[in-house]
Amino acid sequence: MIDVLLADDQALIRDGFRALIDREDDMRVVAEASDGAEAVTLARQFRPTVVLMDIRMPNLDGLAATRRILEQDPAPRVLMLTTFDRDDWIYEALHAGASGFLLKDVRGTQLTDAVRTVAGGESLVAPSITRRFIEQYLLARQSSVPPVAMAALTEREVEVLRLIALGLSNAEIAQRLFIGHSTVKTYVNRLLTKLALRDRTQAVIYAYESRIVVAGRADQTDS
Incomplete structure (x- = not known):
């Protein structure tokens, strides 16, 4: 069973993700966090397989929360989700140790497939992001x-x-x-x-x- 922690400051978003995940036979939501600090605490408490992490959250943003969560042992996999496709955020998220990066406009099956992908030890970046990210942002670095x-x-x-x-x-x-x-x-x-x-x-x-x-x-x- 893939245990998932949802971290997003919008309850409506969390409700939507929970509905998508809990209908799958091989995954379940074990906890929800409304900010980054709470996500760090709940990750330590529930030891999820995957954390669905929003980048923009109060108290502690998703990037900082990801760094702290990945210091835990054992560390979960972190899949970043956002409505913005800024290249600098993608770069920082992946350097922080996130296993994937998706935009929130993905379809339900794409989201659950992504959870399975990162839970299985693979990495994932939304296809709509990958080429531009490599060609523009990494080229400069x-x-x-x-x-x-x-x-x-x-x-x-x-x-x-x-x-x-x-x-x-x-x-x-x-x-x-x-x-x-x-x-x-x-x-x-x-x-x-x-x-x-x-x-x-x-x-x-x-x-x-x-x-x-x-x-x-x-x-x-x-x-």
Whole structure:
């Protein structure tokens, strides 16, 4: 069962999310928070699988609340939700450790599918956001010098990281590199550990910032 904590300052929004989630057989709402500070407290108390976190809330905003929640052990997965698609918020949310970012205008099935995705350990950013975010915001933040941590990666791990950043799934990476699916998972886990990254979303950001993948180039898919 996927236990979900709702964090939004609007009761009507929380009611709508609860109705969508509680009708699913594999998930349930275990608590509701009306601000970020309450979300931190309830996450510690109920230990949810996933937190649906609004960004703009009183007392403590969703970004700060996410950072505090992810310091807990064990930490839940955090899926950010907002009515605004500001690139700086997306960047800060993902750097804070959020596993996904969705706009509140998604359909009900998209929301519940997103909860399942992040609960399963994957990362998710709304398709309407992804390309513009990479092409405009990350492009401006790319460094000309790879970070020191890059030296810890093997050549194969760098290649796997590049393919992750290009949007390939583990199965697609396995096919591209002619290796087994379990081997890909091992490479992914190793590179995340070596780079101290939480998940694939942070790996994508790292790959663009360190210029393993260059935003705006279309000739990067060949091995």
